Amino acid sequence: MRILVTGGAGFIGSNFARHLARARPDWEVVVFDKLTYAGRRENLADLESRPGFLFVKGDIADPRAVAEVLPGCDYAVNFAAETHVDRSLYDAGGFIMTDVYGTFVLLEAARRAPGLKLFVQISTDEVYGSVASGSSTEADPLMPRNPYSASKAGADRLAYSYWATYGVPVIVTRASNNYGPYQFPEKVIPLFVTHALDDVPLPLYGDGLNVRDWLYVDDHCRALDLLLEEGAPGETYNIGGGNEVSNIDLTRRILGLLGKPETLVRRVADRPGHDRRYSLDCTRLRALGWSPRVPFEEGLRATVEWYRANEAWWRPLKEDSPAFREHYRRHYEG
Ligand code: NAD
Numbered sequence: 001m002r003i004l005v006t007g008g009a010g011f012i013g014s015n016f017a018r019h020l021a022r023a024r025p026d027w028e029v030v031v032f033d034k035l036t037y038a039g040r041r042e043n044l045a046d047l048e049s050r051p052g053f054l055f056v057k058g059d060i061a062d063p064r065a066v067a068e069v070l071p072g073c074d075y076a077v078n079f080a081a082e083t084h085v086d087r088s089l090y091d092a093g094g095f096i097m098t099d100v101y102g103t104f105v106l107l108e109a110a111r112r113a114p115g116l117k118l119f120v121q122i123s124t125d126e127v128y129g130s131v132a133s134g135s136s137t138e139a140d141p142l143m144p145r146n147p148y149s150a151s152k153a154g155a156d157r158l159a160y161s162y163w164a165t166y167g168v169p170v171i172v173t174r175a176s177n178n179y180g181p182y183q184f185p186e187k188v189i190p191l192f193v194t195h196a197l198d199d200v201p202l203p204l205y206g207d208g209l210n211v212r213d214w215l216y217v218d219d220h221c222r223a224l225d226l227l228l229e230e231g232a233p234g235e236t237y238n239i240g241g242g243n244e245v246s247n248i249d250l251t252r253r254i255l256g257l258l259g260k261p262e263t264l265v266r267r268v269a270d271r272p273g274h275d276r277r278y279s280l281d282c283t284r285l286r287a288l289g290w291s292p293r294v295p296f297e298e299g300l301r302a303t304v305e306w307y308r309a310n311e312a313w314w315r316p317l318k319e320d321s322p323a324f325r326e327h328y329r330r331h332y333e334g
């Protein structure tokens with residue numbers, strides 16, 4: 001089997017490529033990635049010498065580049081996206097270009113690839129918008145409220161339309177917030193862990209009571225692997241960690257694990273359009289036999305330890321990468 005992993009040099013994609021190396025050692029894995037600020041070749045360093053592993057640098061919005069890699073694959077999993085909500089507040093165009101148009105380019109190629117068994121579009125729980133009470137089922141209306149989630153919702157339904165219209169074997173997955181190793185240190189958990197290690201104040205938005213449902217990245221990878229075999233084309237699957245935690249609670253846990261004082265918390269202005277809460281009903285996926293295995297306390301401890309042990313990975317990203325510095329200055333100090 002050959003599987004195309006677009007966006008495979010990013011956080012979840014690189015963990016998924018590593019999962020495949022373990023769980024499906026005889027598969028060929030082709031990682032296709034533009035290597036934006038968030039994509040790092042070194043995230044895949046331990047896989048590069050593996051037989052059957054291939055890295056191709058390219059843009060999913062480039063039809064010619066996509067036509068070189070997608071035909072001949074049995075599976076395609078599209079992780080490639082601009083993913084940071086805060087960046088989407090300043091540059092919605094980049095999100096529409098990659099997340100919507102890039103997905104369209106991949107779907108067009110998928111339509112012309114008769115051997116393709118499954119195209120997995122990685123969507124997000126953020127497409128449901130803010131959930132005041134209860135949990136979102138796959139049948140709920142989509143109500144995205146920021147340019148990132150709106151772009152993802154566009155791609156989510158575009159992927160479905162290629163199933164409904166052309167019979168492309170598409171499934172859509174909507175995962176909750178992931179955490180674990182190799183997450184770019186701009187998202188809240190790695191930002192707060194690495195700031196706390198350096199005794200830098202942690203910028204907590206608004207009242208800190210926004211709730212996210214945290215999913216350990218390995219549990220996400222196991223769900224995706226299961227869906228490669230058991231997912232029904234045309235279906236959408238929620239993938240939630242079952243760990244709804246407020247941001248202030250999360251922040252306190254991180255500080256506790258690192259033995260740092262709560263005085264490091266700095267309340268800052270809220271994110272515009274900040275969704276209050278996400279919550280997923282995962283009955284459909286659980287019926288296939290999946291449930292998350294990593295308790296939040298254990299996953300958070302392992303994640304904090306990974307960042308503590310891998311300073312050589314994150315420090316250059318925070319200190320030497322113009323992308324991080326420019327975003328930080330514009331967003332937090334502007
Ligand atoms: P990430 O930002 O860490 O990685 C994104 C990857 O996509 C990077 O390697 C980047 O170089 C690549 N990329 C960006 N634009 C590209 C393009 N035009 N062509 C090819 N490659 C491109 O993101 P992540 O957190 O790993 O998220 C992966 C996917 O999962 C995204 O689709 C995201 O919307 C979705 N998702 C993420 C979360 C989360 O909590 N991180 C939750 C639910 C869904």
Ligand code: TYD
Binds near residue numbers: 187204211
């Ligand atoms: P983030 O990691 O950006 O993921 P998302 O917006 O996709 O859920 O943010 C997670 C939560 O943490 C979200 O409610 C916003 C909050 N947050 C802060 O309070 N401060 C920060 O500096 C960041 C980046 C996020």
